[in-house]
Amino acid sequence: MTNIPNQAKQVVQLLQGHRSIRKFTTDQIPSETIERIIHCAQMASTSSHVQAYSIIGVTDQDLKRKLAEYAGNQTYVETCAHFLVFCADLYRLNYVTKSKGVDVTETLETTEKFIVATVDAALAAQNAAVAAEAHGLGVVYIGGIRNNPDKVAQLLQLPEKVYPVFGMCLGYPAQDPEQKPRLPQSCVYFENGYPDIHTVAEDLKQYDQEVKQYYIQRTKGKRQDTWSDMMVKTLSTPSRTHMKSFLEKRGFPLK
Amino acid sequence: MTNIPNQAKQVVQLLQGHRSIRKFTTDQIPSETIERIIHCAQMASTSSHVQAYSIIGVTDQDLKRKLAEYAGNQTYVETCAHFLVFCADLYRLNYVTKSKGVDVTETLETTEKFIVATVDAALAAQNAAVAAEAHGLGVVYIGGIRNNPDKVAQLLQLPEKVYPVFGMCLGYPAQDPEQKPRLPQSCVYFENGYPDIHTVAEDLKQYDQEVKQYYIQRTKGKRQDTWSDMMVKTLSTPSRTHMKSFLEKRGFPLK
Numbered sequence: 001m002t003n004i005p006n007q008a009k010q011v012v013q014l015l016q017g018h019r020s021i022r023k024f025t026t027d028q029i030p031s032e033t034i035e036r037i038i039h040c041a042q043m044a045s046t047s048s049h050v051q052a053y054s055i056i057g058v059t060d061q062d063l064k065r066k067l068a069e070y071a072g073n074q075t076y077v078e079t080c081a082h083f084l085v086f087c088a089d090l091y092r093l094n095y096v097t098k099s100k101g102v103d104v105t106e107t108l109e110t111t112e113k114f115i116v117a118t119v120d121a122a123l124a125a126q127n128a129a130v131a132a133e134a135h136g137l138g139v140v141y142i143g144g145i146r147n148n149p150d151k152v153a154q155l156l157q158l159p160e161k162v163y164p165v166f167g168m169c170l171g172y173p174a175q176d177p178e179q180k181p182r183l184p185q186s187c188v189y190f191e192n193g194y195p196d197i198h199t200v201a202e203d204l205k206q207y208d209q210e211v212k213q214y215y216i217q218r219t220k221g222k223r224q225d226t227w228s229d230m231m232v233k234t235l236s237t238p239s240r241t242h243m244k245s246f247l248e249k250r251g252f253p254l255k
Numbered sequence: 256m257t258n259i260p261n262q263a264k265q266v267v268q269l270l271q272g273h274r275s276i277r278k279f280t281t282d283q284i285p286s287e288t289i290e291r292i293i294h295c296a297q298m299a300s301t302s303s304h305v306q307a308y309s310i311i312g313v314t315d316q317d318l319k320r321k322l323a324e325y326a327g328n329q330t331y332v333e334t335c336a337h338f339l340v341f342c343a344d345l346y347r348l349n350y351v352t353k354s355k356g357v358d359v360t361e362t363l364e365t366t367e368k369f370i371v372a373t374v375d376a377a378l379a380a381q382n383a384a385v386a387a388e389a390h391g392l393g394v395v396y397i398g399g400i401r402n403n404p405d406k407v408a409q410l411l412q413l414p415e416k417v418y419p420v421f422g423m424c425l426g427y428p429a430q431d432p433e434q435k436p437r438l439p440q441s442c443v444y445f446e447n448g449y450p451d452i453h454t455v456a457e458d459l460k461q462y463d464q465e466v467k468q469y470y471i472q473r474t475k476g477k478r479q480d481t482w483s484d485m486m487v488k489t490l491s492t493p494s495r496t497h498m499k500s501f502l503e504k505r506g507f508p509l510k
Contacts (some may be wrong), residue, residue: 011389015295038444040270042437044395048489060447098481104490112495122377133267141300157448162363182297189293192315193412228351240367
């Protein structure tokens, strides 16, 4: 990294060095570290200052065990030191406006506010992830909690107008995995307009080969998937088709 | 900050020091800095490696002027050095799976995949924001591009299954605003379950007073809004009620 300002170097290395960690030591995380991570999450941008998210920190071993099961038997949800559930939260806004005698239900039921709350939760989460990694912690996002969002919501006593967007395992790493190669920058970043995708078709093909080599190395040849192969496998069958009706039940009718 | 590991200190200060910047110098951003910021964005986590987002970097002055107008006459969209539009992108996945002869339309039309793509875009964006600030740049998120998402999509030639989630202004700061106080941690972070909201009612009231003092100081008494007042103003009238039909037209029927 040439010509990079010194102050930026450490941060860039941290961000570019991210790998998901799924094996953790049994070391606990000091509570002041958690507090600092959450403070970082809170300082992320939020649409019109609505702060439409909440974070549930799960340390209770029984709750973690159940969440691991609900997430599709992802054991690291149970074995990580601290599990965070990031929720899109319009309930608090409903409460403070009602306290002022104003009914804003119509607004809160729009697709727009669903986007706002989901994005607010995600921005806070990514700040938390970066802060955690700066403390030497490993993290992995757990979209799997959307496998059983009803059960997760019940277990964590989420009120209406709150939905669990994803979880995040935090813990001290007990593994040192390789980075999974990302798409070439030419395929995700475009100047002044979206290009004809055929202009990046060659780059996508090269990326397919890169991902294939990554899997061959990692699995000693057992797995030889290209990225396109992975995407076909992942997308061939619709997953979590319950999300629409789940959200409707939770007070997100996406109007 | 006591007991904080030295390596974490800089990152925590960066994240906790965030303020939105809306006034920029006329200095341009070196292209290698943009490239590095986008690389950081790309290394954020992504659901099942789908990488369901794209970023349009807008430097063309005419495009920026139009985007500023579409975003509700937010001049900083025009005056910032570099404007980024973060898009949820299922089009690329549609392309690579079709290239393999597989039709995954049913999957891509689910609410679940809408969440995945929106979250992917947001995680990438927050990494970009952090990387930019580490380089001494100022940033502000622009949800305003959802005021006229149709026009934005047309202007940037977004294909179907791609929608602009938000924009982000990047530039060297020409202002040094105060931080807007966030909700007390007790109101957004909960251990092992969502509490009865009445247990934090007092904290919410105190926060209302804190926000009021912030506005009194900042506007020399002209503005005296509490947070609850702000929320009533912001939420009384539904905004961007076109999002549902816009998304449907773009290939996100939220099934």
